[in-house]
Amino acid sequence: MNVNRFIFISLLIDLLAFTLILPLLPSLLECFAKQDTSGLYNYVDNFIQSTQQWIGGPQMFNRSLFGGLLGSLFSFLQFISMPIIGMLSDIYGRRPLYLICLTGISISYFFWSISINHFGIFVLFRILNGLSKGNVSLSTAIVTDVTTENKRGKGFATIGIAFSIGFIVGPMIGAILSKLHWSPPDGTGSFCFQLFPPIFAFILSLINMIFSYHYLPETLLPHKRATSLCNSLVDAFHYINPWSLFSFKIVKNLNTKEKSILRYGAFVNFFFLFIYSGLEFTLAFLTFIRFNFTSMDQGKLFFYVGFQMFLIQGVLLRRINHNYYNHLLLSGILLVIPAFIIVGYAQTITGLYLGLIPYAYSSAIVIPSLSTTFSSFGNSSQKGVLLGIFRSIGALARACGPMTMSFIFWRFGIETAYTIGSILLLIPLYLGYQYHIQCKTYRSTFE
Incomplete structure (x- = not known):
């Protein structure tokens, strides 16, 4: 089987x-608020309430802060584990590490399926899931192994299409499965745990393990692998050290001009995802609070956004010349600013869905465009390193964003949070413009 197809x-x-x-997270937190037997939910909730009395955050937004903490925890663990998994794959090959990640993911979904009335087990599920999500970064490494530079953009776009389809279909399936009711043996009727989504996720993860075991070839040939575990782990430390990430200490043979351009790209990546991921995470709580969205309503919203992303990445991004990717980058950052303003102030579902049109465009365009131009710098032996830095910076931003923006959402309310976020997006817009100008000037010297 073709590796890209796999x-x-x-x-x-x-x-x-x-x-x-x-689409289930708001209702899941409501469920654990009523029926958690571990005591962990009440402990964290009491801490939030005591902080709320001190700071003055509205109680109705407590769940959003709770969700933001969970979201940041997941991304922080991914930020820590991803470089280590990547470095180990440089030594032992992509295939064994990919299969190990899928095994960890399957175990995490098993814990979700047994987290009935037990928030502690649910948190364990999120921890294991975050630690095992290195398969996504390994996918980009595998694509890099088997493609030439001029075809790499299409390979990354294929990954983006998989993300788009997943975000179209997955939330809808989760919402539909949440409608299937299961009651405990005592038949009390007050039980709210949604059993079928985690079971289905567990089954899918097992299918993926079997499929990958049979069809994933080793793409990193032995003579191209790193030989020193110690040196590789030292290199991995650079990926979890923010100073090393933004200074590109691990990248060799970059001239001063290239480092300057890449720093602009790195800061665009960080500031955009920091703000975007934070507001993105609060979107489910916004619709839950303002419009009383059910899990099915949430699923329809994700379908609406994901379908637009699929069309944009499948039709536009795969066909446009890579020389215009920086123009797409700037258009994506620019359009997400009014998108968040419209969404934050929408009082009708029509207004909400109107704001989600430019939001979907930005979601589909910004990071794929930036990653493609970012990876065009450096020599061929450093492409994987640059992409690893890019992914680590993105993971760091996603680790900080949900917690920060959820706190603003919780403390100041919906409109203020989305206004602040939209204003802050002017930072990556300015940095993106500088990145575009420097890229253009740098390349013109070689023409």
């Missing part, structure tokens, strides 16, 4: 399982 199918299965929970 990556597409494997990632799609993985993302279908991963996105099942997206």
